[in-house]
Amino acid sequence: MQPRTSLPSWKKLVTHAQDMKEQHMSELFTQNSQRFEQFSIKLAPFLLDYSKNLISNDTMSMLFDLAKECDVEQWREKMFSGQRINSTEDRAVLHTALRSRSSKPVMLDGKNVKEDVQRSLNHMKDFSEKVRQGHWKGYSGKRITDVVNIGVGGSNLGPQMVTEALKQYSDNSVNVHYVSNVDGTQIANVLRPLNPEKVLFIISSKTFTTTETMTNAKTAMKWLVSSSFDQSAIAKHFIAVSSNKKNATEFGIAPENIFELWDWVGGRFSLWSAIGLPIAIDLGFERFIELLEGADEIDQHFCETPLEQNAPVILALLSLWNCTFLGAQSQAILPYDQPLHMLSAYLQQAEMESNGKSVNWQGESIDYSTVPSIWGELGINGQHAFYQYLHQSNNIVPADFIGSVESVTPVQGHHQTLMANFFAQTQALMQGVDEQQVRAGLKAKGRTPEYIDKVAPHKVHKGNRPTNTILMKRISPRSIGSLIALYEHKIFTQGILLQICSFDQWGVELGKGLANNIEVELSENKISDNHDSSTKGLMTFFQESILKQS
Known part of the structure; x- marks a missing residue:
């Protein structure tokens, strides 16, 4: 090429x-x-x-x-038609199908993905309305008043940005909160004023293995169980948005409360999917559809x-x-x-x-x-x-x-x-403003020549x-x-x-993999000699400081 x-x-x-x-x-x-x-x-x-x-x-x-x-028009057609333009992961890129309002099918491997999208939208509509209308009850029979979305990256930023942007459209029938940082301070601050009997947790993780998300999810689960004294309460207070139904089910989430994701939806382009469930709960499903309609309008402009x-x-x-x-x-x-x-x-x-x-x-x-x-x-x-x-x-x-x-x-x-x-x-x-203009302006204000000479260069803006x-x-x-x-x-x-692969993120994966290994070493207090001297020194200082405190 x-x-x-x-x-x-x-x-x-x-x-x-x-x-x-x-x-x-x-x-x-x-x-x-x-x-x-x-x-x-x-x-x-x-x-x-x-x-x-x-x-x-x-x-x-x-x-x-x-x-x-660069064949932009041809590549545009490839994306919208479901070709696997995410070449490094051999995946299609079809977030546009999530918000398409036309009846035209979008085929992938012989299947119309829009049928799956509509099924997911129906699920979102039914669930969000139950929560908003108070029909979804917690373990003690009380209605849900607060929803805590636990995710990170695209599973958090998109929904949170949209609900913040559209706060004036919320009727506040349910309060929506977000937890993304694995720093325990955030989840502690979010949970502190909430009543466990009235909280619903949305665990948004495509793989249901993301370390930060699962750490927060486990903390939320312990918080709930310590209040309810009943492991089965998880089914009433936790739902998942994930493509890994097995892991979500093993966590304790009922299969009917797992919202589907697909490998052709990238995380940072996923707010149009069930990842956007917090938006639908906060604003109402009709507003969520209006969001999709606005995106679809630009999709049509881009294509046509x-x-x-x-x-x-x-x-x-x-x-x-x-x-x-x-x-x-x-x-x-x-x-x-x-x-x-x-x-x-x-x-x-x-x-x-x-x-x-x-x-x-x-x-x-x-x-x-x-x-x-x-x-x-x-x-x-x-x-x-x-x-x-x-x-x-x-x-x-x-x-x-x-x-x-x-x-x-x-x-x-x-x-x-x-x-x-x-x-x-x-x-x-x-x-901008050039020195001649600056000098003229200062002179008009009655400034002395000495002052003008001193200050004029500092007030120049080159513009452009x-x-x-x-x-x-x-x-x-x-x-x-x-x-x-x-x-x-x-x-x-x-x-x-x-000529760049826009839909992978290998730079994110490297650090995550190293972090998993380091976490094991810290928990076992066995720091490997394979680290560079800086990383080993920092980890050693961290461990020794903890030991001194204990």
């Missing part, structure tokens, strides 16, 4: 990037009054403005040529829209342009709506776990940058923390600004102030910092579904452009 760097469009972009580095975005806006119209897309869920990137018509033309040379107007494709191409060709090493995700406070962490996992790789599909080392490190925070908080770095550091950090036209919690005067900052920041990052703006009409289940799907397809397209 031809290396990406040998493609004609890639070579043109390398040369073009050197020319564009000499340009300034403010000049590009001055030269073209139609720039916003040319470089923005209006969809039903949101407006995407990408005009504040260091791009020209030629840039985008070359990027679209690259997408075509030419590359030149395709929002996920454009975001992927811009990421490639900013990172691989212009040299940016990180990207900020900056939501300005308080409900989206977990979005940066969610997208951090989705993109970095998917495309943070250094070999191509053939397992050969690649010699170009892949994806940037993803980080971020709520915009207003960031403005008083790290925006200094965004504006004046020598490192250029592209950023996605995400906001809404309407607030889900209108408080007079607040949203207008919020959005004034939202619009101002992308303008400031693009335009790329941003994308995503402006939703309002946060809702449907718009959140669309937003997540937008980034999912961006990530998929990135992987194709970079």
Whole structure:
């Protein structure tokens, strides 16, 4: 297979990037009054403005040529049709089938997987309604008032991010909590105020072997049994979302309370499956379906829209342009709506776990940058923390600004102030302010020449910092579904452009395997000589400190 760097469009972009580095975005806006119209897309869920990137018509033309040379459209078809594009694990990638609202079958190994999806949705609907309406009782006959979801990574981040984002849509008939950290502090803090008679635990683990999740699950089980004095109470208070029914059943969970997962659903793309059961319980099943509908709307846009107007494709191409060709090493995700406070962490996992790789599909080392490190925070908080770095550091950090036209919690005067900052920041990052402007401004304020000479260089902002703006009409289940799907397809397209396997995560497996071995050594107080001197020294210090305390 031809290396990406040998493609004609890639070579043109390398040369073009050197020319564009000499340009300034403010000049590009001055030269073209139609720039916003040319470089923005209006969809039903949101407006995407990408005009504040260091791009020209030629840039985008070359990027679209690259997408075509990389066969993005053909790979898109392979994913949606159930071909095994997860090559290292020989699996299909069909999270889109989980939210498809059409009757068109999706075939895998001669079977229509949408039949399994519908069966799972029916199970979710029936169960979530029983819990919400108080028909599901605990061991003492009391209704469930609290649900604790125990998972980690994709089994936790997705549902938690969505329920936080859509908190205003919850009727609070059931309180939903999340435990992911194996640090006992988290589960202790969550369980402390709860009544064991009224708690339902959801154990979300594809394999039902994940160390962190199973450690927390066992602690929760002991907590329940110590209250009920009855091992059989587990069946009333524990359900599982897993593909390993055997392990879940041996844990004590009734077979009818095990929700199905499939190997064609990756963890970080799984909130659309029964992993999203906490969402359905918190918001109601109808809201969960609206979430799926929003994602399906973007699926259709991604499949049916030419590359030149395709929002996920454009975001992927811009990421490639900013990172691989212009040299940016990180990207900020900056939501300005308080409900989206977990979005940066969610997208951090989705993109970095998917495309943070250094070999191509053939397992050969690649010699170009892949994806940037993803980080971020709520915009207003960031403005008083790290925006200094965004504006004046020598490192250029592209950023996605995400906001809404309407607030889900209108408080007079607040949203207008919020959005004034939202619009101002992308303008400031693009335009900057040069020394001549700084000096003129200080002079107009009556500052002395000596003061101006001293301070002016410190107030210069070079600008030319790329941003994308995503402006939703309002946060809702449907718009959140669309937003997540937008980034999912961006990530998929990135992987194709970079020739990277986006749907495995071997980098996660290595550390987990070593941790399992080390845990045995710590528990048996037998530290192996096979460790490097640093690791052995740290483990020895840890063990000796514990012995001294005891």
